[in-house]
Amino acid sequence: MTTAAPQPQFRAETDDRGRFVRQASRFRDRVTADGSSGFPAEPGRYHLYVSLACPWAHRTIIVRRLKRLEDVVSMSVVDPVRDERGWAFRPGRGHGPDPVNGFRFLAEAYAATDPTFEGRITVPVLWDRVTGRIVNNESADVIRMLNAEFPGGHDALDLYPAPLRDEIDAINDIVYENVNNGVYRAGFAASQEAYEEAFDALFATLDLLEDRLGGQRWLAGDAFTAADVRLFTTLLRFDPVYVCHFRCNLRRIADSPALSGFLRDVYALPGVAGTVDMDHIKRHYYLTHERLNPLRIVPKGPLLDLDRPAGREHLGPTPPLP
Numbered sequence: 001m002t003t004a005a006p007q008p009q010f011r012a013e014t015d016d017r018g019r020f021v022r023q024a025s026r027f028r029d030r031v032t033a034d035g036s037s038g039f040p041a042e043p044g045r046y047h048l049y050v051s052l053a054c055p056w057a058h059r060t061i062i063v064r065r066l067k068r069l070e071d072v073v074s075m076s077v078v079d080p081v082r083d084e085r086g087w088a089f090r091p092g093r094g095h096g097p098d099p100v101n102g103f104r105f106l107a108e109a110y111a112a113t114d115p116t117f118e119g120r121i122t123v124p125v126l127w128d129r130v131t132g133r134i135v136n137n138e139s140a141d142v143i144r145m146l147n148a149e150f151p152g153g154h155d156a157l158d159l160y161p162a163p164l165r166d167e168i169d170a171i172n173d174i175v176y177e178n179v180n181n182g183v184y185r186a187g188f189a190a191s192q193e194a195y196e197e198a199f200d201a202l203f204a205t206l207d208l209l210e211d212r213l214g215g216q217r218w219l220a221g222d223a224f225t226a227a228d229v230r231l232f233t234t235l236l237r238f239d240p241v242y243v244c245h246f247r248c249n250l251r252r253i254a255d256s257p258a259l260s261g262f263l264r265d266v267y268a269l270p271g272v273a274g275t276v277d278m279d280h281i282k283r284h285y286y287l288t289h290e291r292l293n294p295l296r297i298v299p300k301g302p303l304l305d306l307d308r309p310a311g312r313e314h315l316g317p318t319p320p321l322p
């Protein structure tokens with residue numbers, strides 16, 4: 001009997017040394033307050049397609065909620081479990097049909113925008129009802145637009161204040177490479193060497209962040225910013241998913257006092273807990289990556305203690321949230 005060689009989860013995004021190299025986001029147009037980009041920030045015009053499971057989409061869900069843009073940018077949720085047809089709109093707990101276009105699969109939104117697109121169909125997607133196309137499918141861009149361009153939100157909260165931009169960009173670069181995408185580089189590595197490279201960079205960076213957050217409340221200092229939102233969505237998934245599914249098991253977030261305090265601090269901000277769906281998160285990862293978990297058994301644990309007070313108020317101010 002011959003056995004086929006094991007294949008990486010994403011062949012097209014694996015280099016010759018077994019490293020996971022994430023595809024670039026395809027749609028990068030901008031919605032602007034003044035409309036100069038061709039996509040004016042009109043209330044009711046744009047729609048966010050998200051998965052509650054996905055850490056990248058979760059950023060956009062949190063920023064939409066904190067900025068109180070629920071009535072300005074509509075949103076709908078895909079089934080957390082994907083098959084070979086990709087993200088799908090199906091009825092179920094916490095997800096449902098597509099209210100805008102009646103699509104059955106998110107792939108239809110991509111095909112409507114660029115019929116030649118052959119990459120992975122990803123969430124989040126910012127859809128324009130007027131032109132009938134995707135404006136942007138890069139979460140980093142979408143949170144910036146939600147923060148700054150749309151009228152009618154909670155303006156007192158600025159997640160990307162001008163004086164802190166260089167600092168936020170520098171933090172984001174390190175956190176993206178080694179933590180947000182670092183867990184994926186470990187999990188989708190197709191060689192021991194590639195896995196260890198990602199693993200070492202991930203835990204070295206978590207050590208730096210543990211130090212930093214031991215002495216200050218938020219990553220950029222006194223202001224709660226987009227950098228904190230971006231770290232939060234990875235930390236939230238770390239102990240229940242990445243430790244086991246992606247083999248990121250040097251230590252847990254629960255073993256890191258500052259990181260776990262920070263995680264609970266963000267979780268306790270008004271509106272954030274309501275964006276968290278641990279069932280979607282766990283079922284998505286363990287049921288979808290069939291090469292990592294072929295038997296599709298979903299671990300029952302671990303116990304999470306997200307509601308325990310963080311007790312970090314002495315480290316800095318609480319953001320201006322209603």
Ligand SMILES: N[C@@H](CCC(=O)N[C@@H](CS)C(=O)NCC(=O)O)C(=O)O
Nearest residue numbers: 054055056120121122123137138139
């Ligand atoms: N750079 C993108 C990444 C988005 C992304 O990779 N989303 C994942 C879910 S966590 C996805 O949709 N994957 C689809 C697939 O693997 O087929 C962003 O930040 O928006």
